[in-house]
Amino acid sequence: xxxxxxxxxxxxxxxxxxxxxxxxxxxxxxxxxxxxxxxxxxxxxxxxxxxxxxxxxxxxxxxxxxxxxxxxxxxxxxxxxxxxxxxxxxxxxxxxxxxxxxxxxxxxxxxxxxxxxxxxxxxxxxxxxxxxxxxxxxxxxxxxxxxxxxxxxxxxxxxxxxxxxxxxxxxxxxxxxxxxxxxxxxxxxxxxxxxxxxxxxxxxxxxxxxxxxxxxxxxxxxxxxxxxxxxxxxxxxxxxxxxxxxxxxxxxxxxxxxxxxxxxxxxxxxxxxxxxxxxxxxxxxxxxxxxxxxxxxxxxxxxxxxxxxxxxxxxxxxxxxxxxxxxxxxxxxxxxxxxxxxxxxxxxxxxxxx
Numbered sequence: 093x094x095x096x097x098x099x100x101x102x103x104x105x106x107x108x109x110x111x112x113x114x115x116x117x118x119x120x121x122x123x124x125x126x127x128x129x130x131x132x133x134x135x136x137x138x139x140x141x142x143x144x145x146x147x148x149x150x151x152x153x154x155x156x157x158x159x160x161x162x163x164x165x166x167x168x169x170x171x172x173x174x175x176x177x178x179x180x181x182x183x184x185x186x187x188x189x190x191x192x193x194x195x196x197x198x199x200x201x202x203x204x205x206x207x208x209x210x211x212x213x214x215x216x217x218x219x220x221x222x223x224x225x226x227x228x229x230x231x232x233x234x235x236x237x238x239x240x241x242x243x244x245x246x247x248x249x250x251x252x253x254x255x256x257x258x259x260x261x262x263x264x265x266x267x268x269x270x271x272x273x274x275x276x277x278x279x280x281x282x283x284x285x286x287x288x289x290x291x292x293x294x295x296x297x298x299x300x301x302x303x304x305x306x307x308x309x310x311x312x313x314x315x316x317x318x319x320x321x322x323x324x325x326x327x328x329x330x331x332x333x334x335x336x337x338x339x340x341x342x343x344x345x346x347x348x349x350x351x352x353x354x355x356x357x358x359x360x361x362x363x364x365x366x367x368x369x370x371x372x373x374x375x376x377x378x379x380x381x382x383x384x385x386x387x388x389x390x391x392x393x394x395x396x397x398x399x400x401x402x403x404x405x406x407x408x409x410x411x412x413x414x415x416x417x418x419x420x421x422x423x424x425x426x427x428x429x430x431x432x433x434x435x436x437x438x439x440x441x442x443x444x445x446x
Contacts, residue, residue: 098414178418185240212353361386372400390424
């Protein structure tokens with residue numbers, strides 16, 4: 093499927109409700125997994141594996157640094173199809189201990205003129221047991237997988253640790269890393285957990301349960317000094333990395349924005365980059381940094397890498413530009429690395445601070 097044909101498909105999908113279009117796309121991906129010839133065809137077309145891009149992180153080989161961000165594959169149903177879109181890894185979830193339907197519909201909106209999305213999904217998912225069964229089917233799949241975890245909506249803030257404990261116990265032997273999500277704006281009170289007391293408690297608990305790398309995902313709406321202090325606390329408590337950033341609640345970014353939910357895509361690009369750059373300056377070389385938010389080109393991906401990102405993630409821009417974007421980013425990164433005289437991506441990571 094070329095970029096041109098994806099743009100034709102997009103015209104059809106964009107006539108549908110965004111959530112319905114997402115469901116149809118998911119059905120398509122699951123269907124492809126049942127046809128090995130199609131899987132091989134699309135992977136050969138879009139998946140880039142180049143020696144300059146390969147990295148070993150968390151004990152796992154990442155063939156390229158571009159991953160699918162959390163939120164697309166909430167229940168780990170599309171993992172075997174993710175490589176055909178060109179992604180070098182995938183992050184599933186956000187998963188909660190118990191199934192939940194999420195917030196009332198409509199809850200997903202396109203900001204088409206601005207190549208952005210706004211969502212108020214509210215961690216709709218089938219729960220940890222369902223995801224665990226999906227992951228067990230993939231026992232022999234050699235592909236990096238992150239698991240993004242969050243608390244149930246009905247769980248009071250003072251009992252949130254119990255939800256995360258349940259999730260650590262469920263996934264302690266699955267996936268290649270776990271991400272603590274306390275930065276979504278769509279679960280009431282969740283962002284209130286972005287405080288040092290909770291951070292210390294949840295990472296101390298995680299160390300007792302699992303040997304998997306555990307990362308923290310933060311919001312883009314924090315002041316840089318507050319984000320740095322929070323991430324420093326997390327790293328000292330045992331965090332193996334930081335994912336920055338989640339969606340933003342800065343509704344001034346678009347005159348068409350709803351006054352609820354979180355904005356992602358092109359509108360988030362500069363806000364996400366500026367906070368990530370502050371974190372990169374402070375933590376490059378001290379932990380693994382993953383950048384996400386409005387990455388729409390090889391140049392933008394390279395900007396994040398030079399700011400300290402070992403890995404990047406894409407979600408909203410995939411919706412607007414299609415799988416050819418992922419191939420373009422990876423091939424473009426090779427060209428940019430060569431242009432700057434680098435022989436491997438690791439030489440460019442954090443180049444802004446060297």
